[in-house]
Amino acid sequence: DQQVKQNSPSLSVQEGRISILNCDYTNSMFDYFLWYKKYPAEGPTFLISISSIKDKNEDGRFTVFLNKSAKHLSLHIVPSQPGDSAVYFCASCCFNAGGTSYGKLTFGQGTILTVHP
């Protein structure tokens, strides 16, 4: 049962255009969402996050949108640059496990973004 889904395995975008990466979740208990960027053979790097009390968070070229009713979030990168080419993971939090709260992250499968010069 995949609680966080990134349905597009890959996305190809021209340099300077907008990249839109999508993520859907099923568990309404999730209330904090993160995007990570990962290069091959490296650990993920935190990009941006959003709490469920907001519907938008912006940081430079990166903006995350949250639609709670649709259980959907998206990451917009504008303008896209060749250095943005990487795998992007969305992650959702949080869970109460047996009465103990902790920040468990549930990850999507990732989307490979390729930005062409």
Added chain:
Amino acid sequence: DGGITQSPKYLFRKEGQNVTLSCEQNLNHDAMYWYRQDPGQGLRLIYYSQIVNDFQKGDIAEGYSVSREKKESFPLTVTSAQKNPTAFYLCASSIAGGLQETQYFGPGTRLLVL
């Protein structure tokens, strides 16, 4: 420079052998985590620890063991009971392991079976 280090970068395991992956952080974080990544999949939680001398199983703990004797260190042992150990292993840490915290990742260790 604060961060998370993992060693080795590549590790080879023979059949029936236990191997230990190292994870060290100097961020003064209380919580540490181990994840496994397989091709085309997201990260799956193996074990986590919110405080020294305490740790909990994640979603896929079978065949793995951990210890947390020091705040800075959270080694993962892949035992011979883990039948499919080939994967990319990622260690992470966060301030306290509480809700709505960002986790920061190390560079990873790739484990291969000979």
